[in-house]
Amino acid sequence: MTHFSPFLIFLLITIVKIAVVLVITLTAVAYTVLLERKVLGRMQNRWGPSRVGPFGLLQPLADGIKLFLKEDLMPLAVERPLFVLAPVIALACALTSIAVVPFGAPAYYKGVNLTQISDINIGLLVVLGVTSIGVYGIALAGWSSNNKYSLFGSLRATAQVISYELALGLSLVGVVMRAGSLRLRDIVDSQAAHGMRSWNIFGGLQILAFFIYLMAAYAETNRSPFDLPEAESELVAGYHTEYSSMKFAMYFMAEYANMITVACVATLMFFGGASSPFGHLFDRVFSFNMHSLSGILLSTLISIFWFVFKVFSFIMLYIWVRATVPRFRYDQLMGFGWKFLLPVAMANILFTALALTFFGHSNT
Amino acid sequence: MQLALFIIFGLLAVAGALNLLFQRHPINSALSLVVVMMSLAVLYWSLGAEFLAAAQVIVYAGAVMVLFVFVVMLLNAGEEERTHGSRVAYIAGIPGAVAIFGLLTYVFLRSKGGLGTTQIGGDLSNVSSNIRDISHMLFTSLLLPFEVTSILILIAILGAVVLARKEV
């Protein structure tokens, strides 16, 4: 590979990284759906999907084939270009923000970091920006469908997402102030020192911010208890009532990909990202030789394991909440966002700033 | 590299702006304005203003334009109809705009050498960023304007609530 220019190597490795991450994310999306159906079934005292394959493990495949082979209906009254464009925007935005997430401890091959597609110094803002563009997917779906249920669903969704974006952004400001950087890698590194004690949620005293983030994230991804945009008892199916076949599947995938993204961001911001909850305990026990290939590989794999484990826990929490909490009413939702979450998030910023001023940045 | 970026996204911005002009339906105009704003964000980044690029996407494309689309959806605004007033605007507007453009371009091209060229300024993948400089300046020497804008936003929120309320 010596005759390749560095830029070409960078390009090739990046394309391979993107392909691998995309395949893993989409598989994870498919199996998150299965996990939700299984766990939700058990919580409601039934079995969930169990016919296709052992324990229903091939169910996502069957669902995919079913959706793929269905006829792609195009209702006559729809605004054609926007009707096609809307699910593409939704899915593309849901998948793009994965690009800045660091999945594990940095591992370099020919100067390219293998555990993160793109390490940019405004990573957090990129995630927030891409999420805010995703609103267009929902808004345009409702408008272009020319259907009153779709329009109501998307009006609700748009208002809800714009309102909760503020609380979401403000809840992350405390973490950013502690880390002093918007780069996701720096934010993770600032929590890696002493394991669980230095995570932002415990050591950083950001537990209030974490709960604000959690609730705003449920609203952002239109998940229950804030799933008013697709409240099936009032709105048929909400903004994607008119969608069928692959276009519907794209909305479905976008919803679950958004869930995974939100779980990734929560892990990075509050739970130390890919760092182990036990600090450097295992490093001392196993004493990896960081100069040998196997040592680097093993420590990277362990860090990726912790990251995936934390993200998985968040997705379980999502499913648990969906099975437990009933849906909010619309005015309750708006009042909760503007009158409770937003002031509390601002108070959290104020207290974090005061604590940083008086006790310095070195408190763990 | 930077020239390629400039040409691609500059053309995209101009195409979006022209589409805003020629589309009859407000929602199509709004979406083409979103395209303009996104390509301007890329140009900001290439000029080394990565914080502004992100703010452009979050504030303009993600909040202000969503509000526009929301209002178009809420009022169910249809295609605009041509009325008498627009004919006067065609006669006066287009030559005026072209004249202003010609004047500005003439001035810029005259002083092209003095203005210099850009380096690819995005230190986007570097550790350092200009966010620190911006925030330092914003919270020390420009603190008063910053506070004034926050009061302005407060007034704007109150005004919007009062104006959009149904019964006065």
Next chain:
Amino acid sequence: MVPIAYYLILAAILFCIGIAAFLIKRNVITIFMSIELMLNAVNLTFVAFAHMWHQVSGQIFVFFVMVVAAAEAAVGLAIIIALFRARQTLNVDSVNLMKN
């Protein structure tokens, strides 16, 4: 290596399209959008000059413009909604109660 003048010319093109749209369009929402387009064009000029002088004050000016534009959009759209409630139209030519 792009001359700064090209960025300024691009901004001038966008600004003039904004002027033309402001004058030609009859829908009040689209007119409002063309104002935003003009603001964006001016912002590009500010960023280009900030790059030229290697100072961040130009970028801070853009930041303020963005904040003011957001406030303006909120109030402006509220006015448009109130107008639509009163007149049932968005055409600026039929909002002529004070004329004649």
